[in-house]
Amino acid sequence: MIEVNGLTKRYGDVLAVNDLSFTVPPGQVTGFLGPNGAGKSTTMRMILGLNRPTAGTATVQGRPFGQRRAGLHHVGALLDAGDVHPGRSAAAHLSALARSNGLPAHRVRQVLEEVGLAQVARRRVGGFSLGMRQRLGIAAALLGNPPVLMFDEPVNGLDPEGVRWVRGLFRSLAAEGRTVLVSSHLMSEMQNTADRLVVVGQGKLIAQETVADFAARGTGAHVTVRTPDISRLAAVLTAAGAAARPDGDQRLTVTGLPAARIGELAFQNGIVLHELAARTASLEEAFMQLTVDRADYLAGDHR
Numbered sequence: 001m002i003e004v005n006g007l008t009k010r011y012g013d014v015l016a017v018n019d020l021s022f023t024v025p026p027g028q029v030t031g032f033l034g035p036n037g038a039g040k041s042t043t044m045r046m047i048l049g050l051n052r053p054t055a056g057t058a059t060v061q062g063r064p065f066g067q068r069r070a071g072l073h074h075v076g077a078l079l080d081a082g083d084v085h086p087g088r089s090a091a092a093h094l095s096a097l098a099r100s101n102g103l104p105a106h107r108v109r110q111v112l113e114e115v116g117l118a119q120v121a122r123r124r125v126g127g128f129s130l131g132m133r134q135r136l137g138i139a140a141a142l143l144g145n146p147p148v149l150m151f152d153e154p155v156n157g158l159d160p161e162g163v164r165w166v167r168g169l170f171r172s173l174a175a176e177g178r179t180v181l182v183s184s185h186l187m188s189e190m191q192n193t194a195d196r197l198v199v200v201g202q203g204k205l206i207a208q209e210t211v212a213d214f215a216a217r218g219t220g221a222h223v224t225v226r227t228p229d230i231s232r233l234a235a236v237l238t239a240a241g242a243a244a245r246p247d248g249d250q251r252l253t254v255t256g257l258p259a260a261r262i263g264e265l266a267f268q269n270g271i272v273l274h275e276l277a278a279r280t281a282s283l284e285e286a287f288m289q290l291t292v293d294r295a296d297y298l299a300g301d302h303r
Contacts, residue, residue, distance in 0.1 A: 001024065001025055001026055001061065001062075001179055002023065002024035002059070002060055002148065002150075002181060003024075003059045004020055004021055004022050004023070004043065004047065004056070004057075004058045005021050005057050005058075006020070006021055006055060006057070007019070007020045007021070007043060007053050007055075007057070007058055008020070008054045008055040008056050009039070009042050009043075009053055009054050010054045016039045016042045017039040017043055017046070017053075018202070018204045019055075019204070020039070020056070020203065020204065022198045022205060022208050023208075024179055024180075024181045024198070025179065026174075026177050026178060026179045027174055027175075027177050027178075027179075028174050028195040029170050029171060029173075029174045029180045029182060029193055029194045029195050030179075030181050030182070030194060030195070030197065030198060031182055031184065031190040031193070031194030031197045031211070032044070032181055032197075032200075033183070033187075033190060033198070033199045033200070034199060034206075035201060035291050037202075038200045038203065038291075039200055039202070040200060041079070041183070043058075044077070044150055044181075044183065045079065046058050047060065047065065048065050048075065048077055048079075048150070049066030050079075060074065060075055061147065061148065070102050070144075071101065071144075072097065072101040072140075072144030073101065073102075073144045073145075073146060074144070074146050074148065075148045075149070075150065076140070076141030076142055076143065076146045076148070076149045077150040077151070077152075078134070078138055078140065078141045078150070078154055079150075079152045080137075081130065081133040081134045081137045081156070081157070082133060084136065085125070086124065086126025087124055087125075087126060088124065088125055089121065089122050089123060089125065090117055090120060090122075090123065090125060090128075090139075091108060091121040091122060093125060094111065094112065094136075094140060094143060095108050097140055097143055098143060103143060103144055107143055107144075108143070111140075115136070115138050116135060116165070117139065120132070129157065130156060131157040131158045131162055133157070134154055134156065134157055134158055134162075135162070137154070138151070138154060138166070138169070146178075147178050147179060148178065148181075149179070149180050149181070150181045151170075151180075151181070151183065152183045153183060153184055153185065154166055154182065154184070155186060163189065167192060167193045170182060171193065174195070182194065187284035187287055188284070190283060191215070191282065191283040194211050195210065195211065196210050196211065197210070197211055199214065199287070199290070199291065206291060207290070211283060212280075214283065214286055214287075215280055215282065215283045215285075216286075217286050217289075217290060218282070218286030218289050218290075221278075221279065221280050222253050222254060222278075222279055223253075223254045223258070223259045223276065223277065223278050223279070224247070224251065224252070224275060224277045225244075225251065225252045225254055225262060225266075226250050226251045226252075226273070226275035226276075227252075227266070227272060227273050228250055228274070229271050229272065230246065230251070230252060232269070233252065233271050236265050236266070237254055237265065240257060240261070240265055241256055241257065242254050242256035243255045250274070258278070259276055259277070259278040262276060263276055
């Protein structure tokens with residue numbers, strides 16, 4: 001488990017992370033979301049002891065990560081796929097990490113095979129594409145078979161097959177009971193991959209909840225109802241606290257009540273329904289609506 005309590009980081013006049021608290025439990029994929037400049041990368045670096053917090057604490061498995069020896073046994077992390085010496089081969093890079101962390105040499109071969117780089121193990125990293133470097137970074141994170149894994153924008157540069165592979169990898173790691181924290185700007189991937197979210201903006205916590213609960217906060221969620229008795233159904237739903245807007249012939253767009261409750265009310269009032277369809281808000285819609293006032297960088301004037 002990762003626990004962040006009151007974490008704060010100030011760079012001069014800039015407050016990058018502001019009294020941030022959240023937990024990342026084992027057995028689930030936790031998506032770490034926020035607009036550009038929200039403090040995600042800074043927070044991940046403080047969890048790993050790479051940046052010292054101005055205030056607050058961050059612990060991994062109950063201890064600050066910086067207190068642990070042979071860290072790859074405890075946490076595997078990919079923060080920057082480009083942070084590898086370009087003159088080294090993939091195998092040499094991983095072998096150096098294995099030796100410094102007391103890991104057996106056969107783990108290098110195993111993780112290279114797992115990420116699909118076994119055939120290019122002797123090639124210099126400087127000739128790798130971004131997607132290949134991402135795979136190498138994931139291999140390094142897996143090297144120590146750790147219980148906690150952290151990834152910052154891991155699908156950048158991956159082709160569709162690679163994205164699908166990463167999605168399955170993260171879910172399988174969580175299913176093994178590991179703690180998995182993934183930062184990404186790709187809302188569709190988070191909707192397909194994450195079980196829960198930690199959402200931040202301008203260094204502060206916006207939400208800490210399941211993907212479904214966060215998406216439900218978006219105003220795009222509604223229920224479409226089609227009935228030959230549109231006026232009476234609208235009156236019934238309005239009396240129950242919903243907003244019912246005509247949307248074409250014999251059709252209403254309803255917000256404020258779930259589809260199941262709308263069906264119950266129609267049945268209780270003897271109203272025939274020809275269609276009852278719920279549309280949930282997408283994660284992207286909810287994210288944009290709930291973070292627009294917390295974004296430091298916006299295209300055009302949307303404030």
